Amino acid sequence: MADLANHPANRDQAKVMNRYDITKRMVGLLHNDEAVIGGIGYTNFDLWAASESPSGRRQQNFYMLGSMGLAVPIALGVAIAQPRRKVFALEGDGSVLMQLGSLSTVAARGPKNLCIVIMDNGAYQITGGQPTVTGQGADIVGIARASGIAQSAWAADEDAFVELIGRALKEDGPWLIGCRIDNQKPVDTTERDPARIRDNFMRGLGVRA
Numbered sequence: 001m002a003d004l005a006n007h008p009a010n011r012d013q014a015k016v017m018n019r020y021d022i023t024k025r026m027v028g029l030l031h032n033d034e035a036v037i038g039g040i041g042y043t044n045f046d047l048w049a050a051s052e053s054p055s056g057r058r059q060q061n062f063y064m065l066g067s068m069g070l071a072v073p074i075a076l077g078v079a080i081a082q083p084r085r086k087v088f089a090l091e092g093d094g095s096v097l098m099q100l101g102s103l104s105t106v107a108a109r110g111p112k113n114l115c116i117v118i119m120d121n122g123a124y125q126i127t128g129g130q131p132t133v134t135g136q137g138a139d140i141v142g143i144a145r146a147s148g149i150a151q152s153a154w155a156a157d158e159d160a161f162v163e164l165i166g167r168a169l170k171e172d173g174p175w176l177i178g179c180r181i182d183n184q185k186p187v188d189t190t191e192r193d194p195a196r197i198r199d200n201f202m203r204g205l206g207v208r209a
């Protein structure tokens with residue numbers, strides 16, 4: 001079991017970071033066709049933006065359009081189906097609050113290759129910035145631990161975030177990394193073409209020729 005005692009005990013102690021910046025840092029650490037599932041909300045917009053490179057856009061990303069709270073369940077399914085591939089779920093605080101049961105399902109199933117990253121801006125930003133309860137005391141990392149995901153931690157800052165992602169890539173999970181983020185708009189907008197998103201992802205995962 002990883003020692004996470006040196007990470008912030010609660011949300012208040014975590015630095016407010018930028019979603020695009022940390023998503024870009026995370027994507028930069030992926031060298032083995034890891035799968036990344038971006039939840040609805042601005043999380044998947046910045047995943048889209050951070051995944052473009054001169055050699056094209058990474059194919060192993062899935063962008064959830066339409067329903068809140070599904071990044072974790074989809075990532076869990078991918079992690080179970082392809083246990084040798086590391087799988088990341090990027091989800092907003094509003095969306096994970098709508099699907100808290102998925103955290104205990106992850107804990108009960110215990111996929112070693114799954115890492116959940118929560119982008120916590122304290123708001124339903126994409127629909128106008130209505131406040132969520134994370135600004136009123138609900139602590140996603142605490143909830144995840146109490147749900148049974150022992151390896152849950154707040155990223156104190158960008159360096160700690162990179163360290164935690166590095167550990168999730170090397171060490172057994174499941175992991176949950178809480179990130180406090182600002183209310184900057186995303187850098188780009190995901191192309192809203194579900195059939196293409198699914199097709200790309202299946203090709204990226206080697207399940208469609």
Ligand SMILES: Cc1ncc(C[n+]2csc(CCOP(=O)(O)OP(=O)(O)O)c2C)c(N)n1
Binds near residue numbers: 040041043091092
């Ligand atoms: C089940 C469901 N309820 C409501 C909506 C409308 N809706 C879409 S995104 C969103 C807010 C998402 O908030 P969060 O996950 O915190 O991401 P952020 O916008 O802050 O990046 C809402 C309310 C929806 N798509 N699905």
